Amino acid sequence: MSSSDRSLTPDVIAIIKATIPALEAHGLDITTEMYRRLLADPAIAEMFDPTHQSKGTQPRALAMAVLAYAKNIDNLGVLGGAVERIAQKHVSLEILPEHYPHVATALIGAIQHVLGGAATPAILDAWGRAYWALADILIGREHQLYDTSAQADGGWTGWRSFKIAQAHQECENVTTLELKPVDGKSVIRAVPGQYLGVDLDIPDYGQTRRNYSITSKPGHDGYTISVRHVPNGVVSTWLNSADNVGHEIRLSPPAGGFVLPEKIETPVAFICAGIGITPMIGMIESLAGKTDATPVSVIQIAHSAEAAPFSKKLRELADTSGNISLHTRLTSVEGRPDANWITSHIPENAACYLCGPTGFMREMVQSLPKAGVPVERLRYETFGPDTGVTD
Secondary structure, eight states: OOGGGOOOOHHHHHHHHHTHHHHHHHHHHHHHHHHHHHTTSHHHHTTSOHHHHHTTHHHHHHHHHHHHHHHTTTOGGGGHHHHHHHHHHHHHTTOOGGGHHHHHHHHHHHHHHHHGGGSOHHHHHHHHHHHHHHHHHHHHHHHHHHHHHHHSTTOOSSOEEEEEEEEEEEETTEEEEEEEETTOOOOOOOOTTOEEEEEEEETTTEEEEEEEEBOSOSOSSOEEEEEEOOTTOHHHHHHTSGGGTTOEEEEOOOBOSOOOOSSOOSOEEEEEEGGGGHHHHHHHHHHTTOTTOOOEEEEEEESSGGGOTTHHHHHHHHHHHSSEEEEEEEHHHHOOOOHHHHHTTSOTTOEEEEESOHHHHHHHHHHTGGGTOOGGGEEEEOSSSOOOTTO
16 A cells, blocks of 8 residues: 555544444454464564463454554544554564564454455455554654664664573572673663563574563663563573573663653652562662652562562662662562552652553552542553553
């Protein structure tokens, strides 16, 4: 489809909005069928986590995104945050313009397959135009992000080889890996909170890609990531194995927008559950001992003391910084916290950063405003597809 055929005319917008009931009824069937078609290509399949397919989280997330796009197609500005998150994730996985036609073919084919005769030529044409209108926005933003990474000090494009230089156990089910560039040159100084795209060739499994938060201080000599061992998870099992030290993996440049603003104007609260501490640890370190003494509250929720990542480092920061207070909740002893317990440990008017399992974040996003924390003060990061923290 040429660029001249991608405009969202009033007729196209009207048709897309008319399909909203069909998307509400059959959206998940359409996206499930779309992924079935898309992942039939092994080169495309390696970009996706099969766990998200088997659990249905990826199709559900896309179904929700497609529905949101249809509902707001005449006011795309409200989707700016979602578009930015998608673009950041795409560049971390090295999604390129040539990949987009594959998705278009799979999506239109899935709509036709699921809706049958109801998918008229006019509907298929309108959704083709709508897809490419959004794709052009994403491709443009992704081009900017790729250029920024290429031009940064220590920057690169595409995949770059790193060696797993060291590994140590962070807690009973989390391993921290130190990654050094094979070429010995400098790397981009990541912004605390960002993540890396990781391209792996695992023995007896094959090629696959994942995202992992950067848990080291910003620097130019390498990165660390901290990986939770998921039972029966091939990738996390390999990354948590001592056998991986010395192996080479490939990384894309740091990406992600779950970061602190350049100017901190309010107190900050970090509310994390389990491995949700990983994007926050760098932000917390960056605020420790700041001369402006920004009040920082850290709420770490874990099953047990043995399963609390970075608990020792957090305690050291709290003891030495003067501006950090640490509140630990062990659910095996005290049970899960409610919003009132959370709000009793955060400063007034704090910007609240949330990360953890989707169910936990959904509960917090829905309950914290009722406990007095305005929704506009909440920031959150999801691992994997965003399956609706706010739904």
